[in-house]
Amino acid sequence: MCGIVAYVGPRDAQPILLDALGRLEYRGYDSAGLAILNGKGVEVRKKSGRIEELAKACRAKPVEGKSGISHTRWATHGAPTDTNAHPHLDASGKLALVHNGVIENYLELKQHLTKAGHKFSSDTDTEILAHLVGESFEHSKEKGEKCLIDAVRKALQKVQGTLGIAVLHADLPGLVVGARRGSPLVIGVGNGENFLASDTQALAPYTDRVVILQDQEIVALYADHFDVASPLGQKAVHVEKIENGVASSDKGSHPHFMLKEIFEQPETVRNAFRGRLDLEESSTKLGGLNLSLDQLREYERIFVIGCGTALHAGMVGKYLIETLAKIPVDTQHASEFRYSDSPVHPKTLFFAVSQSGETADTLGALREAKRRGFRCLGICNNVSSTIARESDGGVYMHAGPEIGVAATKSFTSQVVIFTLLAILLGRLHSLSAADSRRLIEALQQLPDHLHALLKRSDEVRKIAAKFASARSMLFLGRLANFPIALEGALKMKEVTYVHAEGYPAAELKHGVIALVDKDTPTVLVATHDGVYDKNLSNLQEVKARGGPILAVAHEGDQKIGGLADAVFSVPKTHELIQPILNVIPLQLFSYHTAVALNRDVDKPRNLAKSVTVE
Numbered sequence: 204m205c206g207i208v209a210y211v212g213p214r215d216a217q218p219i220l221l222d223a224l225g226r227l228e229y230r231g232y233d234s235a236g237l238a239i240l241n242g243k244g245v246e247v248r249k250k251s252g253r254i255e256e257l258a259k260a261c262r263a264k265p266v267e268g269k270s271g272i273s274h275t276r277w278a279t280h281g282a283p284t285d286t287n288a289h290p291h292l293d294a295s296g297k298l299a300l301v302h303n304g305v306i307e308n309y310l311e312l313k314q315h316l317t318k319a320g321h322k323f324s325s326d327t328d329t330e331i332l333a334h335l336v337g338e339s340f341e342h343s344k345e346k347g348e349k350c351l352i353d354a355v356r357k358a359l360q361k362v363q364g365t366l367g368i369a370v371l372h373a374d375l376p377g378l379v380v381g382a383r384r385g386s387p388l389v390i391g392v393g394n395g396e397n398f399l400a401s402d403t404q405a406l407a408p409y410t411d412r413v414v415i416l417q418d419q420e421i422v423a424l425y426a427d428h429f430d431v432a433s434p435l436g437q438k439a440v441h442v443e444k445i446e447n448g449v450a451s452s453d454k455g456s457h458p459h460f461m462l463k464e465i466f467e468q469p470e471t472v473r474n475a476f477r478g479r480l481d482l483e484e485s486s487t488k489l490g491g492l493n494l495s496l497d498q499l500r501e502y503e504r505i506f507v508i509g510c511g512t513a514l515h516a517g518m519v520g521k522y523l524i525e526t527l528a529k530i531p532v533d534t535q536h537a538s539e540f541r542y543s544d545s546p547v548h549p550k551t552l553f554f555a556v557s558q559s560g561e562t563a564d565t566l567g568a569l570r571e572a573k574r575r576g577f578r579c580l581g582i583c584n585n586v587s588s589t590i591a592r593e594s595d596g597g598v599y600m601h602a603g604p605e606i607g608v609a610a611t612k613s614f615t616s617q618v619v620i621f622t623l624l625a626i627l628l629g630r631l632h633s634l635s636a637a638d639s640r641r642l643i644e645a646l647q648q649l650p651d652h653l654h655a656l657l658k659r660s661d662e663v664r665k666i667a668a669k670f671a672s673a674r675s676m677l678f679l680g681r682l683a684n685f686p687i688a689l690e691g692a693l694k695m696k697e698v699t700y701v702h703a704e705g706y707p708a709a710e711l712k713h714g715v716i717a718l719v720d721k722d723t724p725t726v727l728v729a730t731h732d733g734v735y736d737k738n739l740s741n742l743q744e745v746k747a748r749g750g751p752i753l754a755v756a757h758e759g760d761q762k763i764g765g766l767a768d769a770v771f772s773v774p775k776t777h778e779l780i781q782p783i784l785n786v787i788p789l790q791l792f793s794y795h796t797a798v799a800l801n802r803d804v805d806k807p808r809n810l811a812k813s814v815t816v817e
């Protein structure tokens with residue numbers, strides 16, 4: 204995680220760095236800092252807390268200078284304190300460095316440097332790297348610009364782990380050196396000024412011309428040019444023009460991004476299927492898969508990798524594909540897949556699901572799948588992301604920027620995409636045109652159903668107010684609603700800090716039921732389907748033990764209405780589309796509970812929107 208921005212040019216660096224850092228806050232927000240060459244040396248400001256805290260410190264005592272580096276942090280090594288915030292200085296105090304990633308052998312390096320007399324003021328792995336680069340630079344004869352680049356290269360040879368870094372030195376004004384290994388870094392190409400950042404979004408107001416650095420590359424950034432070198436030597440680069448979609452920082456009439464994004468779902472869901480329905484063939488069109496129908500028909504298995512919410516969407520996808528296309532689907536946490544030895548059937552098609560397209564675990568798993576020779580497609584929202592670039596094709600979500608740390612609209616878009624995929628695969632196998640048409644019609648009705656459902660937000664708010672004092676909750680569902688229960692529990696945990704667990708409903712009696720008491724609400728997803736009666740039995744089991752029941756049920760369900768302590772009513776749709784509606788009250792429930800508990804809804808503690816370290 205963590206975000207990096209650097210600037211070299213004729214303008215004051217401080218306002219540019221602070222502004223661009225603000226657009227990277229999704230990568231971490233526990234502390235931030237900057238270092239600027241002020242004509243006399245390196246001047247550093249760093250503060251724990253949000254970027255606004257750093258901005259306040261900079262407003263109180265501005266740093267003047269035309270080149271600088273900056274960082275927003277998500278702590279890996281060392282608590283989020285002022286001291287541990289980046290940039291870090293080397294032993295001479297003249298070299299400053301910011302770092303995104305993790306240095307795995309930092310303890311070993313620290314011991315070695317300590318023996319050589321180095322003193323450290325922070326608990327971070329990054330400070331070790333600053334000292335390593337500094338030591339190498341100090342040992343160089345000329346201490347010129349080339350020496351700094353060489354010092355970075357030599358230091359990186361000694362470290363293991365992932366990194367994106369930016370470095371400057373007091374004696375070399377007008378130069379920032381950047382390097383990438385595993386963590387993304389892009390050069391923003393300006394007129395008489397240049398930038399470096401963790402993603403293109405940070406630079407959107409400044410330039411639409413970028414160079415995406417590749418792994419192992421080092422860049423020397425000056426105001427009027429830049430040089431990129433790979434391990435093979437100097438490299439010609441390709442400047443790309445990007446669409447300058449400055450992420451909207453406008454919450455509209457909503458108090459939080461999370462609520463705004465929940466309410467965007469009628470539109471984002473429509474965007475996910477727009478232009479992808481093939482009414483003539485009663486099928487769907489997913490051109491981005493880069494596979495002909497014959498090629499697609501050849502795959503005998505599917506494997507979905509992702510993390511958190513994205514994996515939950517994949518789990519709904521498994522149910523859809525297995526039901527409609529009868530193709531076995533495996534789902535696995537990306538972090539587990541990448542290090543596991545499990546055999547995978549040779550005719551398997553992989554899908555890496557990621558809203559951000561930058562999640563390190565998912566990216567690592569994608570690379571591992573490709574290394575093993577599998578075709579791996581992406582389901583991403585961020586079109587210029589690393590996963591989107593490195594996959595062999597895929598489907599974009601077109602959900603627009605998701606700013607709230609809790610994923611909401613991206614989940615429903617991902618499930619819609621899996622529905623389109625399941626229909627497509629189903630039609631290549633045995634799904635009838637009539638059955639497919641019913642699903643397509645249900646998809647087309649989805650935005651209207653979502654509109655109707657969102658009007659019930661205030662009902663959910665009242666239920667949330669009643670149960671907000673609970674310290675633990677259970678979420679239960681079966682089949683495609685099991686991942687909905689998992690997703691409900693994940694949302695509850697991350698935005699309210701209330702302990703919550705998601706289970707297949709039948710698992711209740713295999714241990715979980717011991718948690719049931721009058722203070723532990725159970726949220727049961729129990730819309731009418733093939734397992735409705737089974738769910739009712741689970742409801743009775745919880746009730747018999749005095750546990751409050753909150754049920755997601757179809758509008759007008761009298762049976763559940765008579766038994767549950769509270770009902771989240773949802774419109775009825777096709778059984779396979781129903782999970783998309785069922786998740787909405789759970790998103791709203793966690794949101795309203797978080798507000799009732801006065802939590803920081805859009806930036807919950809300890810989290811970051813995009814998890815770019817493994």
Ligand code: M6R
Pocket residue numbers: 510511512513556557558559560561562565608609610611693694697812813814
């Ligand atoms: O960007 P990604 O979809 O790859 O992110 C994966 C998870 O980190 C993410 O879904 C996380 O679980 C969310 N904060 C959940 O709301």
